[in-house]
Amino acid sequence: MFTTLLKSPIPFFSSFNSTQNPSKTQKGNHSFNKNSKFSVSKTHRNGPIKMPTPPWMKGPLLLQPDEVLNASKPTTKRSSNNNSKAPEKALFGKESGVRGKKVMKKIIRDVEKLQGNGALDDTQIGKFEEFEIGNWLEEIGSDGEVKKFDRKMPWVREEEKVVFRRMKKEKVLTQAEIILDNDLLERLRKKATRMRKWVKVMKAGVTQDVVDEIRLAWGNNELVMLKFGVPLCRNMDRASEIVEMKTGGLVVWCKKDILVVYRGQNHWLTSNGQRVFNNLASDNNTTMSPEKSNASTWGRSLNGEDRDENNQPVVGSLYERETDRLLDGLGPRFIDWWMRKPLPVDADLLPEVVPGFKPPTRLSPPKTRPKLTDEELTNLRKLAHPLPFHFVLGRNRNLQGLANSILKLWEKSLIAKIAIKWGVQNTDNEQMANELKDLTGGVLLLRNKFLIIFYRGKDFLPQGVANSVMEREMALRRCQLIEEGARVKVAETFQVANESLAKTSTVGTLAEFQDIQTKYGVLEKENNELEIQIEAQKENLERELRNQERKLAILNGKIEKSAKKLAKLNSSWQTAEPDLDLETITEEERECLRKIGLKLSSCLVLGRRGVFNGVIEGVHQHWKHREVVKVITMQRAFLRVIYTAKMLVAESGGILVSVEKLKEGHAIIIYRGKNYRRPSKLMTDHLLTKREALQRSIELQRIGSLKFFAYQRRQAILDLKLKLAKLEEQGVASPQG
Numbered sequence: 212m213f214t215t216l217l218k219s220p221i222p223f224f225s226s227f228n229s230t231q232n233p234s235k236t237q238k239g240n241h242s243f244n245k246n247s248k249f250s251v252s253k254t255h256r257n258g259p260i261k262m263p264t265p266p267w268m269k270g271p272l273l274l275q276p277d278e279v280l281n282a283s284k285p286t287t288k289r290s291s292n293n294n295s296k297a298p299e300k301a302l303f304g305k306e307s308g309v310r311g312k313k314v315m316k317k318i319i320r321d322v323e324k325l326q327g328n329g330a331l332d333d334t335q336i337g338k339f340e341e342f343e344i345g346n347w348l349e350e351i352g353s354d355g356e357v358k359k360f361d362r363k364m365p366w367v368r369e370e371e372k373v374v375f376r377r378m379k380k381e382k383v384l385t386q387a388e389i390i391l392d393n394d395l396l397e398r399l400r401k402k403a404t405r406m407r408k409w410v411k412v413m414k415a416g417v418t419q420d421v422v423d424e425i426r427l428a429w430g431n432n433e434l435v436m437l438k439f440g441v442p443l444c445r446n447m448d449r450a451s452e453i454v455e456m457k458t459g460g461l462v463v464w465c466k467k468d469i470l471v472v473y474r475g476q477n478h479w480l481t482s483n484g485q486r487v488f489n490n491l492a493s494d495n496n497t498t499m500s501p502e503k504s505n506a507s508t509w510g511r512s513l514n515g516e517d518r519d520e521n522n523q524p525v526v527g528s529l530y531e532r533e534t535d536r537l538l539d540g541l542g543p544r545f546i547d548w549w550m551r552k553p554l555p556v557d558a559d560l561l562p563e564v565v566p567g568f569k570p571p572t573r574l575s576p577p578k579t580r581p582k583l584t585d586e587e588l589t590n591l592r593k594l595a596h597p598l599p600f601h602f603v604l605g606r607n608r609n610l611q612g613l614a615n616s617i618l619k620l621w622e623k624s625l626i627a628k629i630a631i632k633w634g635v636q637n638t639d640n641e642q643m644a645n646e647l648k649d650l651t652g653g654v655l656l657l658r659n660k661f662l663i664i665f666y667r668g669k670d671f672l673p674q675g676v677a678n679s680v681m682e683r684e685m686a687l688r689r690c691q692l693i694e695e696g697a698r699v700k701v702a703e704t705f706q707v708a709n710e711s712l713a714k715t716s717t718v719g720t721l722a723e724f725q726d727i728q729t730k731y732g733v734l735e736k737e738n739n740e741l742e743i744q745i746e747a748q749k750e751n752l753e754r755e756l757r758n759q760e761r762k763l764a765i766l767n768g769k770i771e772k773s774a775k776k777l778a779k780l781n782s783s784w785q786t787a788e789p790d791l792d793l794e795t796i797t798e799e800e801r802e803c804l805r806k807i808g809l810k811l812s813s814c815l816v817l818g819r820r821g822v823f824n825g826v827i828e829g830v831h832q833h834w835k836h837r838e839v840v841k842v843i844t845m846q847r848a849f850l851r852v853i854y855t856a857k858m859l860v861a862e863s864g865g866i867l868v869s870v871e872k873l874k875e876g877h878a879i880i881i882y883r884g885k886n887y888r889r890p891s892k893l894m895t896d897h898l899l900t901k902r903e904a905l906q907r908s909i910e911l912q913r914i915g916s917l918k919f920f921a922y923q924r925r926q927a928i929l930d931l932k933l934k935l936a937k938l939e940e941q942g943v944a945s946p947q948g
Contacts, residue, residue: 259275260279412437416634437469439469449552453546540619541616542616543556545557555599555630558610561612565612565614570652571618581670601624602628603629603632618651618674626665629643638660763928766924770921776910780907783903784903805871807839813841822855834887838883839882839883843877
C-alpha cells in the first residue's frame, strides 16, 4: 500500500500546493495527523517532504511535493452540470443507430440546438433566410460543369403521412354489465373478492350435479364462486356462457380460473320449499333503462350481430357461420364444448345402430394408388391442424350413427376431426379409431388421447357419384344383352337349311361365358382364394428361410474368424509335463494341511483369464511365507475345476491337498512340499501373458455364443423347411380335391 502511495505522481495534500492558503494547510495537516499513526515533517513548501516509511526501511524517505499522492480528494473531477453537452458533440457524437426514424429525429433536434446556441454564426453566408440546406447543392460532373439539383436532406421534415393505426379491440359488455345497475354490480364485485369457498368444476364440465350444487348454495348466499379445472379453465369466456345458460345466473366477477355467479333478484322459494329460477336476461330486459338498452345494442354490435340483406340479425363471424352450415343436419350440438365456437356435433347422442348401414363403395381413379405417401400424409396433417372439430366422442363402441354422419361430412370436406371428451371414464381412442376405420373405410391420419383425425381417402365416392357408377354398369350390362340378341338373330338368318338349330356353336358368345360362370364360378372363386392364401404363406416362409440362411452364413463366417484367432493364441503356449517323482503325504498330513488352507485369510483368486504366468508367480510368492496356498476359482463345472487344479500342480511343482466347495467358489489347496526350492525365475515362458490370457478368454466366450446362435438358426431353418413341405402338400392336394 505504501509503495503505491509513494510512486504516484499525483499530489497527496492540498497543503503542498504553492497556491494553497496557509491556514487551510495547517488545518488539513492537523486532521491527517489525528487520523493516522504517522505524520509528515513540516518543511519548506518547495523543499522535500519526509514521508512515513514501512518497518523494513532503515533510512528516511524524502519526496518532492509534486510526487506525493493526495488521498483526501478524488482524482477525477466531475462537472456539476452533467446534462450540459457541447453543441459540436451533440451533432458529431456517436449514435446508437445509423438508420431509422429515431436517428433522423435526433439529428434534427441536434441541428436545431446548434442553431439556437448560435454555434453556426461564423459558418453562415449572408442571411440565413436566403440559404436552406439541401435545397440547392452543386455537383461537379465529369465535364467540369456545375450542376444544380434539388434534393431534400435527411433532417428536412416531410409532410405528415396518413397512418392507419391498428384499432384496439373494444371491450365487449357482459350480460351482468348490461342488465345490472352499476352500484349493485360494484357491490357484488367487492363481495366476490372476499369469498373463500367455491364449487369445484371437474373435467366433465358443468354437469347437472354442479348445477344442483350451485342452486343449493344460492339458497344461503346470493353469490356462488366456481373454480374450473381443465379444459374449461383455458377458455373462461366459454365457461361463462355455459354457466349462465345452464343456471340462469349472471357472471359478475372473473379472475383466472374462478367465476362468481349472481343468482338474481327474482330468486325466491315457493311454499313447498322448491327454489324457482327464471332467466334474468329475459325478465330484466323489459324493465331496462334507455341507457342500458343503448349499451346492450352497442354490446351486440361489438359481438358481430350485423344485418343481412333480409334485415335478419347475423350472429357470429364468417368462420363460425360457415362451420355451422357444414355441420347442419349431422346431429345435435355439444353445448358443453370447452373451446371456442362453433359447437361440434355430440356423437354420443347419435344412434348406436343405423338400419341398412353399410360401408361406402370405393373406387380409385385410373392410374392412382389409394395408399398415401409420406409427403401426402404430412400435408394432410398440416391441413387438418387449423380446422375446427366436427364431432365430440366419449363412447368406444356402437358408432354406426357417427360413421353415417362422417360419410355425409366427407361429401363436403376431405377431413373429419373428432375430439375425445374429457372426464369420461374408460375411453379408448384406439378402439374408437379401429371401429370407425372398419365402418367408414377412411385413412387414419392422427390418433391420441385428445383427438382422432380421419381422411376420406383417394378412392372415396360420394353417394351421387356411386349411384352414377352403378347406373353406368347397369347400362353396360343392358348393352351387352342387346348385342347378344342381335348376334343370335344374325346367326339364325345365315343358318344352313339342312343343319339343325341345336348344332349351332356357342363358342365365344356371352351365353358361354354366363354358363361357365354359373357352373364353375363359385368353385373357382373358392379355389383361387385358397391358392392365394397358400401362395402368400409360401412366399412369406421362403422369404423368412432366405433371411435365416443369410444370418447363418454370417454366423459361420464369424465362427471361422474367431476360431483362427483362438488357434493362434493356443499355439503360443503349452503346458508343462507332470513330474513323475512326486512327494507323498499321509492322510493325517493331508487333513491337517486342508484345515490350515481353509483357515487362511489370504488367497489367490483366478478370474476369467485362467492360469497364466502371473498366477504361477503369485503361487511362489505365497509359498515364500507359508507352506500352503489357497487358490479360489469362479468356474462352475467341477471338471473344469479339476483340470485347473492339475494344471496348477504341474506348473508350480506342488502337491494337491484338496478341492473344496466354498461360498465364493471352489478352493484349490496346494502344498509346496518338504523339498521345495524357490526357483530363480518365477514367471515361466511357455504360458500366456496377462493380456494374451484375456484375449483368449474373450475369444472363447465369443465362439461359444456364436455357436449357440448358429444352432438356433439351424433349428429355425429346419422348422421353416418342414412348414414349406406341408404347404406344398396342401397345394398339390387342393386341385385334386
